[in-house]
Amino acid sequence: MTYAGSYKKISxxxxxxxxxxxxxxxxxxxxxxSVFYTSTESLNDLMTKxxxxxxxxxxxxxxxxxxxRQRFHAQKELTPDHPYRFDFSEMGMPLVRDIDKxxxxxIDSVTKELAEFKEKRASRMKLSRIVRTKFDNAKEKNLExxxxxxxxxxxxxxEIMNDxxxxxxxxxxxxxxxxxxxxxxxxNKYPMKDRFLLLTDRLLEGYKPLPIAEEYRMYKNxxxxxxxxxxxxxxxxxAEKIFAKDFKATDELKQLWIPTNAALGNSVLxxxxxxxxxxxxxxxxxIWADGYNRPAGDFWMHDVRHESFKYYEAQNxxxxxxxxxxxxxxxxxxxxxxxxxxxxxxxxxxxxxLKKAVxxxxxxxxxxxxxxxxxxxxxxxxxxxxxxxxxxVVSGHGTYFENPWKNLDRADAWLKDFWGKRVEQENEALDLxxxxxx
Numbered sequence: 334m335t336y337a338g339s340y341k342k343i344s345x346x347x348x349x350x351x352x353x354x355x356x357x358x359x360x361x362x363x364x365x366x367s368v369f370y371t372s373t374e375s376l377n378d379l380m381t382k383x384x385x386x387x388x389x390x391x392x393x394x395x396x397x398x399x400x401x402r403q404r405f406h407a408q409k410e411l412t413p414d415h416p417y418r419f420d421f422s423e424m425g426m427p428l429v430r431d432i433d434k435x436x437x438x439x440i441d442s443v444t445k446e447l448a449e450f451k452e453k454r455a456s457r458m459k460l461s462r463i464v465r466t467k468f469d470n471a472k473e474k475n476l477e478x479x480x481x482x483x484x485x486x487x488x489x490x491x492e493i494m495n496d497x498x499x500x501x502x503x504x505x506x507x508x509x510x511x512x513x514x515x516x517x518x519x520x521n522k523y524p525m526k527d528r529f530l531l532l533t534d535r536l537l538e539g540y541k542p543l544p545i546a547e548e549y550r551m552y553k554n555x556x557x558x559x560x561x562x563x564x565x566x567x568x569x570x571x572a573e574k575i576f577a578k579d580f581k582a583t584d585e586l587k588q589l590w591i592p593t594n595a596a597l598g599n600s601v602l603x604x605x606x607x608x609x610x611x612x613x614x615x616x617x618x619x620i621w622a623d624g625y626n627r628p629a630g631d632f633w634m635h636d637v638r639h640e641s642f643k644y645y646e647a648q649n650x651x652x653x654x655x656x657x658x659x660x661x662x663x664x665x666x667x668x669x670x671x672x673x674x675x676x677x678x679x680x681x682x683x684x685x686x687l688k689k690a691v692x693x694x695x696x697x698x699x700x701x702x703x704x705x706x707x708x709x710x711x712x713x714x715x716x717x718x719x720x721x722x723x724x725x726v727v728s729g730h731g732t733y734f735e736n737p738w739k740n741l742d743r744a745d746a747w748l749k750d751f752w753g754k755r756v757e758q759e760n761e762a763l764d765l766x767x768x769x770x771x
């Protein structure tokens with residue numbers, strides 16, 4: 334077989350595995366709970382201690398959301414066409430200060446790179462008397478534009494800090510453009526394998542880095558969008574429609590995004606499954622997730638895709654069961670109870686490999702695929718965690734437990750037993766929710 338033929342075959346294999354595992358991208362190894370949660374409040378307390386930068390959110394996620402929902406409506410009275418300009422300083426100002434520090438370091442690094450490039454090029458030309466190549470000209474221009482762009486971003490962070498307050502709309506947009514800029518050239522130092530995997534991932538995520546001049550133009554024009562491109566994966570395309578539409582809804586605050594640079598584990602993402610709160614990562618360096626080394630812009634889109642699934646599947650459940658949003662919200666206290674019970678039961682599993690397999694399956698099925706923490710979800714939807722595990726093997730991401738296929742089957746059976754015992758509770762919760770007027 335020729336090299337080209339081998340490459341095409343390998344490409345097809347990897348891309349197929351990616352498509353199989355697309356909605357099940359796992360951010361880290363499973364965290365096995367050793368804490369016996371006795372209530373939602375005790376879980377909130379633990380999350381608050383574990384993630385102090387998100388303490389205002391995690392003390393009571395529902396009350397947190399309600400605070401900003403009220404601000405949304407108050408802002409709507411002031412600026413009907415721009416209800417998302419409500420104050421978001423409690424969460425936004427600490428993040429902007431951190432981004433400002435990231436930008437200071439980045440500007441210094443790229444400025445030095447530009448100076449060194451000019452010096453080496455001048456020395457090379459002096460010795461060989463070779464005329465500057467188009468490549469040299471292009472690289473110099475790109476670096477100059479990049480420095481200018483980064484300085485403009487830092488100018489905005491400085492402006493926000495001088496003002497002492499910031500709106501929700503501005504925090505989300507600024508974080509988005511910062512992420513795109515911060516990771517724009519990180520892949521230049523990637524090995525070929527990582528670059529190739531990232532190319533396939535970008536087709537799934539619908540993300541495309543643009544020439545730096547075009548990235549800069551997007552920022553200056555404030556050309557922000559929830560999704561840059563359509564995904565090749567139908568499931569993502571289905572989810573993106575309603576998620577993008579409701580992101581900018583003007584009648585109600587249907588989503589609350591929290592851009593954050595906190596190092597998040599599985600536990601906090603699972604805690605927020607039953608909320609309208611969506612965490613989106615902000616980073617100054619590439620992050621390994623599910624076998625791919627994603628630069629900042631890619632990582633942002635990766636998180637947004639997961640959150641779109643969470644939102645989409647909740648809406649599907651609402652529609653299937655003919656609920657209003659308010660009625661579904663009434664079910665969420667029961668869903669929180671089930672999460673507490675789930676964590677407690679996992680803590681009792683003595684078999685380490687089974688415990689890890691159960692944790693992996695839970696996180697993939699509920700967070701990554703977005704299925705609500707509801708009994709019939711696990712009992713009626715296909716569990717494709719084995720596809721994800723195949724992708725781990727293909728990408729060399731590593732494995733977490735022994736005898737994976739056997740233990741993933743055991744985990745599936747364990748979870749079906751757990752959720753099967755709670756189907757009647759779901760029916761009761763549905764009846765109670767429907768008894769209240771929409």
